[in-house]
Amino acid sequence: MPNRSTDMLFQLIKSLEKGEKRNFKLYVKRNASGEDLKIVQLFDALDKMKDYDEGQLLQKNPGIKKQQLSNIKAHLYRELLSSLRLIQQADNIDMYAHEQLDFARILYNKGLYLQSLKLLEKLKETAATQQQHAYQLLAIQFEKKIESMHITRSMENRAEALSAESDAVHQQLYLTGKLSNLALELYSWYIQNGHARDKRDVHAVKVFFESNLPACNAAQLGFYEKLYLYQSYCWYGFILQDLLMYYRYTQKWVSLFEENEYMKRIETGQYIRGMHNLLGAQFNLNNFEKFNEYLTRFEAFATSTLGNINDNVRIQTFVYLNTARINKHFLEGTFTEGLLLVPEIIQHLEEYRLHLDRHRTLVFYYKIACLYFGSGDNEQAIDYLNKIINWKVDLRTDLQCYARLLHLIAHYELGNDSLLEYLIKSVYRFMAKMKNLSTVEEEIFKFIRKSFSLSPQKLLPAFKSLKEKLEQLEGHPLESRSFMYLDIIGWLESKIEGVPVQEVRRKKFLQGRKTPASLKHKNNSVYKTNNDAQ
Structure with a gap:
């Protein structure tokens, strides 16, 4: 992954569209001075650079002295913002x-x-x-x-009226502040830790949620109070792996915008995130019909005027729409077909690299690795998993853990015995350190260790035995997170039946399409990488 530039001016210039660059030049020329000519020179130089390099910048522009650079950059930054301010949407x-x-x-x-x-x-x-x-x-x-x-x-009575107005608005802002704080802190907990890992996590999250949820009458709440209330319950349910609660409140989140259409333009980003989380909830519950319905809506939004109103909206739409498209291939068991999405995704990740945070990039790497693994290309899966593993561990420790576990399984599939002994110890230590070892992972490690000494005749019964043990753990609240990151049952079935993972998934999908709706929510996990919630 290339180094990201941290120069704010360079990032701003690279975010400009052709019309915005042209407007800036016209804006500066209206009041041109000697210093303005230098900021135009600096603007052109930075615009031509692919990556910010101050030494190269000064070398190619001798008219700009090193001691002047800081002031000229500050002046250019202010002038760019001023020019952009003049052409922003009037209805903002x-x-x-x-x-x-x-x-x-x-x-x-x-x-x-x-x-x-x-x-x-x-x-x-x-x-x-x-x-x-x-x-x-x-x-x-x-x-x-x-x-x-x-x-x-x-x-008349101006003082009394203003005081009453002020009190009413203060109360609304107080409640909005409390609810938005709760939603943000729960989201932050999830980004740092993923799902609740044990009873201690469950207790801590429940206590925090219940002690910070303000008393309120939902029927009397305004738009923002409802939005943050629904988000709070959304993250709360997701952290505790209560997928029905997660689904219920993501649905409320999106419905809130459908009931207040004008807010889609004001809070476009929140609407996009709501759609993303609703799609994620339907994905986790294998609700394929509803998933497809909302994916079609989201794709229509992506081509609409509102879906392209600015760079921020376009980037968010790219991230969440392609996440949903990959998830659709996971649901359908069409992993090889899903790989056709990869070149365009990688191209956009490079294009948006100055704007995307690492979290979202890591999520894409993991999902792409799962596509390759499911299609049987373990070497490519390992390449993408290495991109995650080699990244500094400062967020999403759960994603780091399961990337390492899938990396271990991919090497097992390739028969890299010389590496496996080291990897088993390394991954086990890492997951233990991150408090990410559940009974499911313990059983997987035990099996891989034992498999070295098993004859081919005994290997198949061992796979069946492991599958039976794990199936008994699938419904356990604190074990289900493992199945949401890895379709470990699907992998075991592929080994037992001697077919690729995607054939197992495809078969389950086609069978599920014939299953009565009342039975469709039974846990039937596919790479449901919990990193989908944002």
Whole structure:
């Protein structure tokens, strides 16, 4: 993986579209000066670079001295943001609200108090309609300041009305803050640890959730309070592997946007994440019909105007849509067909490398490795697993653990006996250190160790015996996480039947399509990498 540039100016320039670059040049030329000519020179130089290299930059641009570079870069950064500010969407509520507050301040400074109040009143109405309570409060605070310093006589009982408005908005913001804090901290716990690993984890998460969930009447909540409440329950259920709770609240999350269509434009990223998690929940429950229905909706969104409104939305859509597309191949057992997605995904990972966080990149590597493993290409699977294993362990320790376990199994499949003894010890130590060893993993390690001394005639009964043991553990809450990362049962069946893993998965999928709907939620895991939840 190439090193990521940490230079903020370089990242900003690389994120610009052609029209934005052209607008910047026109913006600078309006008030050109000697320093402006230098920022244009620096802009052009950085625009041509593939990776940021300060030494190369100074060498190729002798007109820019090293001691000047820091100031010129700071000036260019400010001018770029100013030029972008002028061409951003007029219907962006955040920018509109800031602009109206600026206008109100200008009118106030001119002594035009009534005009300022009129503008603030309009801003309050818009902010309330679009659930932007923070801006509503800023407008109220400004109104209170004007009324306390000047006799405007704008209306009777003005003080009482403003106080009541202020109290109501403060209460909404307080509840929103509490719920958003809870959702964020649960999500952070998941990113660091994955699922609850033992009873201690379960107890700690339950205590944290119950002690931080504020008392509230769901029927009286506004959009944001409901959104963060649903997210809190979503992460809570997912951490505890309560997949029905996870499904129920991801459905509420998406339905909230369907009931408030205008919020899709205001909170597009939250809508995308909701769709992603709902697809993940349906995937985990093998709800293929609903999964396909929402995947079709998501693909339609990806080609819509809203789905391409800015880089952030396009990147999020790329990540979550391709995650769902890979998951569809896992569900259907069409691993080889799924590999056709890989070149385009890798191309976009490189294109977006300055914007994507490592977590999402690691998730793609793991999923791609699972596609290769399921299709029987263990060498390619190992290549992608090495990309995860060789990354510094600072998040998603669960993903690191199961990447190592799948890496071990892939080497076992290749018959790399000289490596296996070392890998067994190494992976076992790592998973123990990360507190990621459950009974399922213990049984797998025992089997692989024992298999070295088994004759070919005894190997098949050993596979069957391991499969029977693991099937008894599938429904256990603290063991199910292992089956969600690895289709270990599918692998064992492939060894017993002497066919590739994808044939086992395909057969199960086709049988499942004939199964009554009431039986379809029975756990039938496929590489359900819990890293899907974001």
